[in-house]
Amino acid sequence: MRRTAIDPRTVAFPASVRPYINDHGLFDSSSSPEARVYYSAKDAGYFIKTAAANTLRHEAELTAYFHGKGLSAPVLRYCTDESGHDWMVTPRIPGEDCVTSRYLHEPARLAVLLAHRLWALHELDFTGCPDRNRLRDYLATAARNHAAGHWDVSFYTELYGEASVDGIYAVACGNRSLLRADTLVHGDYCLPNVILNDWRFSGFVDMDCAGVSDRHVDVFWALWTLRFNLHTDAYREVFLDAYGRDLVDEDLLRTIAAIEVFG
Missing domain, CATH: 3.90.1200.10 (Aminoglycoside phosphotransferase (APH), C-terminal lobe)
Structure with a gap:
């Protein structure tokens, strides 16, 4: 997976997402123009995905469902910020x-x-x-x-x-x-x-x-x-x-x- 180091101050993370980010160790790992994906090296690692409002709801619901079957990571946070962007946080899966x-x-x-x-x-x-x-x-x-x-x-x-x-x-x-x-x-x-x-x-x-x-x-x-x-x-x-x-x-x-x- 491609990861490009970025400064966390350049991204307007909502307050509910900031606990998953350090002042260093943030990377852009996006592969699609429809969404941005960031990798945070805090703790064991987190993936933070953002896209237009309500476009991540389906993914959040299905990720949670698959997690319930032991097949995916849990959804730690799903929200829509004041500017109309969805945010979803999941922990890094080992491997x-x-x-x-x-x-x-x-x-x-x-x-x-x-x-x-x-x-x-x-x-x-x-x-x-x-x-x-x-x-x-x-x-x-x-x-x-x-x-x-x-x-x-x-x-x-x-x-x-x-x-x-x-x-x-x-x-x-x-x-x-x-x-x-x-x-x-x-x-x-x-x-x-x-x-x-x-x-x-x-x-x-x-x-x-x-x-x-x-x-x-x-x-x-x-x-x-x-x-x-x-x-x-x-x-x-x-x-x-x-x-x-x-x-x-x-x-x-x-x-x-x-x-x-x-x-």
């Missing part, structure tokens, strides 16, 4: 994310671990999940972005070859009725969002896409991240064997790839 070199240097072992951990997540009971409508919202976002002309065809064409936007959207619509909201998903199941501590699972981060949806969303992102971060498709079959081929429909993976073009 490193899966794009750390020691894990990438054993790709087959990593692919199997990623598959087993995903299978375990998908087997969990989702009673009480704060977002039972994740699949509905996921499909609605794709429809809205298609209508607005927002897309990235590479999510589909890099896997299935050249196709027009209209052709890809036809694929997205063709089998979407077969998707099932019957599984607790992470929603962005990529290597940077899985934390290991000496090869032992330590927790998930970035829960803003989590909820009850179709398992193929997570399987798609797992296969995507292995291809992207390892620069090869060589571990696709390793992952599918470890996860369970009988649980995966290749046609629905193609459907998810098409939907993600408009995600």
Whole structure:
């Protein structure tokens, strides 16, 4: 994870967040234009995320829910400041994310671990999940972005070859009725969002896409991240064997790839 040292005095932290910050040891680790993420080296470490008002509420709720299942850090603070910005504070989860070199240097072992951990997540009971409508919202976002002309065809064409936007959207619509909201998903199941501590699972981060949806969303992102971060498709079959081929429909993976073009 990239971290750039910054002066805490340059950030307008609300009073409720300042107890998690020292006068030194603050870093910017943002990776998205929609939110800023700061890492504070105080105590064992804290991550402090800020974004527009109410945009972190879903992530805070799902992070707390996953923490209740022993899968994520607790939410220490969630608030909206007077200037209309959300703030969320979580403690650092012990370990490193899966794009750390020691894990990438054993790709087959990593692919199997990623598959087993995903299978375990998908087997969990989702009673009480704060977002039972994740699949509905996921499909609605794709429809809205298609209508607005927002897309990235590479999510589909890099896997299935050249196709027009209209052709890809036809694929997205063709089998979407077969998707099932019957599984607790992470929603962005990529290597940077899985934390290991000496090869032992330590927790998930970035829960803003989590909820009850179709398992193929997570399987798609797992296969995507292995291809992207390892620069090869060589571990696709390793992952599918470890996860369970009988649980995966290749046609629905193609459907998810098409939907993600408009995600």
